[in-house]
Amino acid sequence: MTLTFSKTLGLLFALFLMGWSPYSFSMYCTAVKGSNAPVISIDAPIKVPATVKAGTVIWRSTTSTYTQLRCDSSESGLKVNIYGDNANFYWDPNSVIPGLDKSLEVGITYRNIDYPLYNGYGLRIGPALTCTPFCNPGETNQNFLRRNVYIGSNLDVTFQVYVKATGLPPPASGKITNSGTYLLFKVGGDKELNAVPPGNFGGLISGLNNISFISCKPTIRVAGTSGSTLSFGSISQRNAAVGKIEKQLPFSINVDMSGADNGQACAGTTMQATFSTTFPMRDGTTLMPASDSGFGIVLxxxxxxNTPIVMNKVVNLGLVNGTVVQNRFIAGLKWLSTKPKVGPFNASATVDVTFK
Incomplete structure (x- = not known):
């Protein structure tokens, strides 16, 4: 009797473990609306000056927002949630990034931060499952006698794809030859680094072969009130009214293409600019000295x-038809609170200029 029980227990335990294999409890995240594998494409030629500095943004996609990205567990009812409650980006799951041209860095912009894509790394998006009735969010239930139900939820995921120059030399022809479609990330659970289900939501890029490096070697200079600096001087907080532009200052981006080694490579191209910042932002257009400053700068x-420039979005500056091009801009100080902080402040933005 004892021997029979032992054999039965062993068999049941083996079957139980088989039923609880890691893959069975993966987190499935799929798009309720739109494509589950959206392809973000560079659909127009981009011409990059051969002397472009490392870290310069060559191209950035428009902001892509995928609403109702549904994340759920693969089982219902009794289960141990070994993968946690959060959805995560997992970068470069197929290890395709190292095979791209070494002159390019392809990455994801999420919440205004640029992330290069390294296989084996990821980034947390946020809670995707709720657990009831016996466990708190994030708790792993090891008591098989309890019945925990993990309820899936919908996420809204917003991101951009960027391409930057690495500073390494491009092909001798100047033209990027990566003509395929490449998987950049997948979305999965907390511990699914090497086990994200193949059907999960993921983003791809195509059109890298539309990028070419040209011999155009412009000199780019930002001209403010003092060099590349804009000084707003003294401003009274007593004037603060939410949404009001208190003061505006002009500045310009000057592009000089008169160098002897430029040839005709610059002529006939369309110049583009992309503004970005590492400072806090409001509504994608207002950069702030601090998140609680109560005011910010609008370009x-x-x-x-009256039309603010959206950070990380390409601005067309027009056709190049001369050797020196000046583009004029305005920076405005905008009140975000009736009680802004007082004292000296500074904030900065970076502008990257490319051609197409």
Whole structure:
């Protein structure tokens, strides 16, 4: 009787473990609306000056927002949630990034931060499952006698894809030859680094072969009130009214293509600029000295002063038809609170200029 029980227990235990294999409890995250594998494409030629500095943004996609990304467990009812409750980006799951041209860095912009893509690394998006009734979010239940139900939820995921120059030399022809479609990330659970289900939501890029490096070697200079600096001087907080532009200052981006080694490579191209910042932002357009400063700086083109420039979004500057091009802009101080902080402040933005 004892021997029979022991054999039965062993068999049941083996079957139980088989039923609880890691893959059975993966987190499935799929798009309720739109594509489950969106391809972000560079669909127009981009011409990059051969002397571009490392870290310069060559291209950045428009902001992609995928609403109702549904994450759920593969089982219902009794289960141990060994993968946690959070959804995560997992970068370069197929290890394709090292095979791209060494002159390019391809990455993801999430919440205004650029992330290069390294296989084996990821980034937490946020809670995707809720657990009831016996466990707290994030708790792993090791008591098989309890019945925990993990309820899936919908996430909204917003990101951009960027391409930067690494500073390494491009192909001798100047043209990037990566013509395929490449998987950049997958979305999975907390501990699914090497076990993200193949059907999970993921983002891809195509059109890298539209990038070429040209011999155009412009000199780019930002001209403010003092060099590349804009000084707003003294401003009274007594004037603060939410949404009001208190003061505006002009500045310009000057591009000189008159160098002897430029040839005709610059002529006939369309110049583009992308503004970015590492400072806190409000609404994608207002960069702030601090998240609680109560005011910020808004940039706009001089020709459309009431239309703020969106950070990390390409701004077309027009056709290059001369050797020196000046583009005029305006920086405005905008009140975000009736009680802004007082004292000296500084904030900065970076502008990357490319051609297409």
């Amino acid at each position: 706009s083109q001089a020709a459309s002063p």
